[in-house]
Amino acid sequence: AQxxxxxxxxxxxxxxxxLELGCNYSYGGTVNLFWYVQYPGQHLQLLLKYFSGDPLxxxxxxxxxxxxxxxxxxxxxxxxxxxxxxxxxxxxxxxxRALTFGSGTRLQVQP
Amino acid sequence: xxxxxxxxxxxxxxxxxxxxLSCEQNLNHDAMYWYRQDPGxxxxxxxxxxxxxxxxxxxxxxxxxxxxEKKESFPLTVTSAQKNPTAFYLCASSYLAGxxxxxxxxPGTRLTVL
Numbered sequence: 001a002q003x004x005x006x007x008x009x010x011x012x013x014x015x016x017x018x019l020e021l022g023c024n025y026s027y028g029g030t031v032n033l034f035w036y037v038q039y040p041g042q043h044l045q046l047l048l049k050y051f052s053g054d055p056l057x058x059x060x061x062x063x064x065x066x067x068x069x070x071x072x073x074x075x076x077x078x079x080x081x082x083x084x085x086x087x088x089x090x091x092x093x094x095x096x097r098a099l100t101f102g103s104g105t106r107l108q109v110q111p
Numbered sequence: 112x113x114x115x116x117x118x119x120x121x122x123x124x125x126x127x128x129x130x131x132l133s134c135e136q137n138l139n140h141d142a143m144y145w146y147r148q149d150p151g152x153x154x155x156x157x158x159x160x161x162x163x164x165x166x167x168x169x170x171x172x173x174x175x176x177x178x179x180e181k182k183e184s185f186p187l188t189v190t191s192a193q194k195n196p197t198a199f200y201l202c203a204s205s206y207l208a209g210x211x212x213x214x215x216x217x218p219g220t221r222l223t224v225l
Contacts, residue, residue, distance in 0.1 A: 009151065034213070044154075044201060044216040090153060097167065098144050099214055101153040 002027035002095040006102035013081050014110050021076040021105050023065075023091035032094035033074040035065055036101075039087045047089070050074065061085070083109045114138065115217035117202050122222045124189075124196070132187045132220045134202035141207040143185035144214065147171060148199040157200075160185055161207060189222065197224045 007022040025033065035047040048059025055067040065076045074091060086109045092099040115136045124130045136143065142161045146154040156169030160179040174193025179185055185204075189196045199221050203214040 004153075006153075036216075043218050046213060046215075049213060092154075098156050098159050098169065099154075100156075101146075103151055103153040 002093050002100045004091050004093050004100055004102035006089075006091055006105050008105045009103070010106045010108070012108045012110065015083055016080050019076070019078040019081045019085070019107070021089055021091075021107070023074045023076065023102060024072050025074065025091070025093040026072065027093050027095060027100075029096070031067070031069075033065075033067060034092040034094070034099065035059065035063070035074075035076050036090045036092060037087050038090070038104075044090070047076070081107075081109050083111050085109050115202060115204055115215060117200075117217040117220050119220060120218065122220055124222065124224050126224055127191045129188055129190050130222065132189065132200055132202075132222070134185045134187065134217060135183055136185075136202075136204045136215075136217075137183060138204055138215065139182075140204035140215070141182075142205050143179065144203040144205075145169075145175070145177065145185070145187045146201045146203065148201055148219070154201060157187065196222055198222060 003026045005024045033050045036044050037047045038044045047063050048057050050057045050067045058064045063078050067074050089105045091102040118133045144159040145157040148154050155171050157175050158177045160166035166177050176188045201219045202217040205214045
């Protein structure tokens with residue numbers, strides 16, 4: 001069965017700091033990976049996804065993630081965070097049935 | 112506008128009562144899903160359906176039931192058998208063809224058992 005591990009549960013950064021959120025997965029099949037974001041009071045929405053090809057994936061709002069197959073990782077990065085990036089971030093892997101999510105990382109950006 | 116609607120947004124229930132959460136999508140998606148979100152645990156799959164009149168249990172199906180009589184609708188019933196039903200419930204849908212089944216989510220229903 002697939003699983004996803006997010007190492008950071010709560011991250012606090014100042015504006016303009018760089019961000020990297022860790023995600024490790026376990027899955028024996030073809031890997032499809034996702035990062036979703038949940039802003040306060042809003043729908044869960046897709047930030048970016050990896051299906052195949054270039055392992056460096058660019059998403060919305062300046063986010064990117066790198067798929068490293070040898071490390072079973074799909075870390076999320078942003079060079080300079082803004083206060084509006086305050087949200088909860090979820091990494092997910094597509095399994096046979098549906099998505100399996102990590103436990104989430106709450107990001108708090110201080111002005 | 113295309114999307115997924117869930118109702119109600121907030122729901123209160125007394126212990127021992129069944130309650131049904133609504134989920135409707137107008138995206139013409141084949142598959143629909145129900146997840147439960149608890150603090151620090153991410154989203155866990157309750158049930159999913161890939162086609163009308165068929166559905167499968169997810170990881171935490173005990174105490175829940177679903178139906179899929181129409182492609183657009185996938186209601187979830189939280190029964191009195193669910194031991195800890197207070198949670199945030201999210202419905203999602205996706206295409207199945209092509210394998211690129213990115214899931215789209217509704218706004219959620221927060222259920223509180225009193």
